[in-house]
Amino acid sequence: MSHHIVIIPGDGIGVEITAVARQVLEKTAAKAGLALTFEEKPAGGTAIDKMGVPLPEETLAAARQADAVLLGAVGGPAWDQVAPELRPERAILGLRKALGLYANLRPVKVSPALADYSPLKPELVAGVDILIVRELNGGIYYGEKGSEKDRAWDTEVYSAMEVERIVAVACQAAKVRRGKVTSVDKANVLATSRLWRQTAGTVAAKFTDINLDHLYVDNCAMQLVLAPRQFDVIVTSNLFGDILSDEAAVLTGSIGLLPSASIGDGTGLYEPIHGSAPDIAGRGIANPIGTVLSAAMLLRHSLGEDEAACRVEQAVEAVLKDGYRTADLYRPGFTKVSTMEMGRQILDRL
Amino acid sequence: MSHHIVIIPGDGIGVEITAVARQVLEKTAAKAGLALTFEEKPAGGTAIDKMGVPLPEETLAAARQADAVLLGAVGGPAWDQVAPELRPERAILGLRKALGLYANLRPVKVSPALADYSPLKPELVAGVDILIVRELNGGIYYGEKGSEKDRAWDTEVYSAMEVERIVAVACQAAKVRRGKVTSVDKANVLATSRLWRQTAGTVAAKFTDINLDHLYVDNCAMQLVLAPRQFDVIVTSNLFGDILSDEAAVLTGSIGLLPSASIGDGTGLYEPIHGSAPDIAGRGIANPIGTVLSAAMLLRHSLGEDEAACRVEQAVEAVLKDGYRTADLYRPGFTKVSTMEMGRQILDRL
Numbered sequence: 001m002s003h004h005i006v007i008i009p010g011d012g013i014g015v016e017i018t019a020v021a022r023q024v025l026e027k028t029a030a031k032a033g034l035a036l037t038f039e040e041k042p043a044g045g046t047a048i049d050k051m052g053v054p055l056p057e058e059t060l061a062a063a064r065q066a067d068a069v070l071l072g073a074v075g076g077p078a079w080d081q082v083a084p085e086l087r088p089e090r091a092i093l094g095l096r097k098a099l100g101l102y103a104n105l106r107p108v109k110v111s112p113a114l115a116d117y118s119p120l121k122p123e124l125v126a127g128v129d130i131l132i133v134r135e136l137n138g139g140i141y142y143g144e145k146g147s148e149k150d151r152a153w154d155t156e157v158y159s160a161m162e163v164e165r166i167v168a169v170a171c172q173a174a175k176v177r178r179g180k181v182t183s184v185d186k187a188n189v190l191a192t193s194r195l196w197r198q199t200a201g202t203v204a205a206k207f208t209d210i211n212l213d214h215l216y217v218d219n220c221a222m223q224l225v226l227a228p229r230q231f232d233v234i235v236t237s238n239l240f241g242d243i244l245s246d247e248a249a250v251l252t253g254s255i256g257l258l259p260s261a262s263i264g265d266g267t268g269l270y271e272p273i274h275g276s277a278p279d280i281a282g283r284g285i286a287n288p289i290g291t292v293l294s295a296a297m298l299l300r301h302s303l304g305e306d307e308a309a310c311r312v313e314q315a316v317e318a319v320l321k322d323g324y325r326t327a328d329l330y331r332p333g334f335t336k337v338s339t340m341e342m343g344r345q346i347l348d349r350l
Numbered sequence: 351m352s353h354h355i356v357i358i359p360g361d362g363i364g365v366e367i368t369a370v371a372r373q374v375l376e377k378t379a380a381k382a383g384l385a386l387t388f389e390e391k392p393a394g395g396t397a398i399d400k401m402g403v404p405l406p407e408e409t410l411a412a413a414r415q416a417d418a419v420l421l422g423a424v425g426g427p428a429w430d431q432v433a434p435e436l437r438p439e440r441a442i443l444g445l446r447k448a449l450g451l452y453a454n455l456r457p458v459k460v461s462p463a464l465a466d467y468s469p470l471k472p473e474l475v476a477g478v479d480i481l482i483v484r485e486l487n488g489g490i491y492y493g494e495k496g497s498e499k500d501r502a503w504d505t506e507v508y509s510a511m512e513v514e515r516i517v518a519v520a521c522q523a524a525k526v527r528r529g530k531v532t533s534v535d536k537a538n539v540l541a542t543s544r545l546w547r548q549t550a551g552t553v554a555a556k557f558t559d560i561n562l563d564h565l566y567v568d569n570c571a572m573q574l575v576l577a578p579r580q581f582d583v584i585v586t587s588n589l590f591g592d593i594l595s596d597e598a599a600v601l602t603g604s605i606g607l608l609p610s611a612s613i614g615d616g617t618g619l620y621e622p623i624h625g626s627a628p629d630i631a632g633r634g635i636a637n638p639i640g641t642v643l644s645a646a647m648l649l650r651h652s653l654g655e656d657e658a659a660c661r662v663e664q665a666v667e668a669v670l671k672d673g674y675r676t677a678d679l680y681r682p683g684f685t686k687v688s689t690m691e692m693g694r695q696i697l698d699r700l
């Protein structure tokens with residue numbers, strides 16, 4: 001059986017890092033006897049420049065038909081003056097909605113080789129292994145919004161069904177982890193959060209061996225810094241997930257390494273969590289690992305190839321352990337490598 | 351001239367810590383030739399138990415007439431089963447709205463004596479001195495909310511006037527600090543944030559020597575952990591301020607020390623940022639410093655007594671430098687003191 005993958009390089013360093021991830025997918029597929037086909041499509045600022053819109057119809061159509069989408073990054077100051085509805089990030093928001101990607105999975109793991117890159121004291125971060133499950137298709141992102149001359153509003157809306165399905169994703173994930181789910185809300189203030197909290201309880205009760213607790217979002221923002229090891233799976237709304245997942249990501253001190261998966265009804269979308277880094281674009285020094293690990297998530301979640309995914313993850317860990325570092329993580333005593341060379345080192349260890 | 355202060359001890363450790371702060375206010379007033387009168391009023395869980403409501407009419411009436419309100423803390427698991435509209439925290443939300451307290455000021459300063467209490471590496475936190483200015487009377491906290499059987503919603507609403515006045519508070523504060531204001535929003539997604547960003551620009555332009563920049567809330571959540579020293583004044587919405595101010599607070603590693611002021615149209619309200627700590631209530635070991643420093647903010651912002659405020663702040667810093675620690679901050683080599691003894695040490699240095 002052959003799988004078709006759409007690659008959206010996007011803007012900035014997107015081209016360089018998706019090129020490496022593609023090579024990794026190709027070699028892994030060859031080893032595993034998987035047939036993969038690839039197709040590249042534009043989106044983001046580059047698409048605005050070429051075709052006038054951030055998410056061209058042909059890109060969306062290709063994504064819908066693909067087995068998975070791998071995305072580099074979109075955006076950059078070049079498009080800051082563009083009207084809000086036409087900004088590069090509309091491509092991301094549009095893909096999430098059009099593909100029904102309601103679950104954003106963001107593993108936050110501190111690689112043993114990089115424990116001392118964290119801004120936190122080493123004793124707090126060693127062993128941190130969190131999966132953030134962010135609702136991605138609802139909430140204040142997509143609720144009714146508007147503005148008049150001197151007034152503006154946004155609506156946070158959730159249905160029980162939307163909460164049920166995302167909490168179920170979190171519980172399912174926790175089953176093969178440490179069995180702990182922390183649901184984060186602001187139930188002392190928000191009506192949506194009260195629905196969230198109640199629904200989360202009902203859903204979690206249907207799973208055996210799942211330990212659910214609830215945290216207010218302000219408290220969670222504190223706990224992530226004070227004692228990140230207490231968390232296993234965190235499940236939360238679109239807006240809270242946006243904030244908390246970025247906060248959690250920097251605890252590792254190496255966001256260039258972190259992948260994400262957006263899954264749901266349609267084709268899954270995989271992208272590193274970092275941005276398009278226009279300042280270093282085209283120089284061949286970007287860190288491709290976040291995209292390579294996103295490709296591993298693609299193998300696992302969209303193609304069901306868990307073993308191949310693990311092989312990629314182990315290759316990355318080995319390269320880091322062997323001391324290879326792109327510029328963002330370079331320190332004296334390590335081996336500084338380019339984007340391509342980092343790719344070669346990973347390929348060699350597959 | 352005499353000033354009248356309403357003290358709301360609240361729940362848990364509230365009684366113990368406000369007692370110390372009151373002594374500090376009394377001694378400071380005597381030294382400065384200020385006449386202060388005090389009156390204690392119930393609110394929170396204790397008020398629910400005694401009078402059936404979290405914010406009794408007589409408390410609100412007294413607060414309205416006072417020159418300032420000093421609050422300990424409210425809440426605790428004892429009232430977890432109470433209906434949402436009757437919870438202890440309704441007292442806080444009710445006071446904020448009734449008194450028109452639209453500006454929440456939260457200084458986050460790392461005391462030189464306590465730099466190594468931070469969860470962050472010492473080189474990142476030394477010298478951190480941030481003022482978070484949180485909008486406190488609008489946004490999703492007070493917008494229309496509701497729920498049906500399987501659906502719930504909350505509305506985030508801001509008027510230009512509401513944004514103007516809070517940004518003006520931030521700019522005013524920055525003038526006597528380092529002149530830098532960071533406005534935090536989610537303008538790539540929210541209509542309210544676009545109004546916020548635009549209005550912030552207009553307001554800041556009217557101040558000379560104010561350097562305004564804008565950050566997305568997810569990025570701000572990252573930057574606070576990665577490089578907190580970059581911030582001077584942060585101004586943001588009610589909801590974002592709730593999350594970011596708690597995240598910023600724990601960077602100090604000693605939230606027992608942190609004060610807050612809520613100011614606006616009516617009587618100002620001052621309270622420590624920590625909770626009611628029911629687990630240690632009544633044992634005489636709570637840290638009173640957050641409340642004492644809140645009393646200092648009261649002197650400064652509601653009574654215009656900046657010099658007296660500084661004297662209190664210096665006394666606290668001296669006590670910490672001299673090695674006195676309540677249980678929450680105790681470490682071998684320091685002098686462990688009770689709530690009352692900590693109070694005495696501060697009084698001695700006034």
Ligand SMILES: CC(C)[C@H](C(=O)O)[C@@H](O)C(=O)O
Nearest residue numbers: 089090092093242538539568
């Ligand atoms: C670009 C932006 C709209 C997006 C979001 O807020 O979801 C980004 O911050 C993310 O987390 O993927």
Ligand SMILES: CC(C)[C@H](C(=O)O)[C@@H](O)C(=O)O
Nearest residue numbers: 188189218439440442443592
């Ligand atoms: C108790 C709660 C309603 C309150 C808030 O969200 O404002 C608290 O978290 C705070 O920050 O003062």
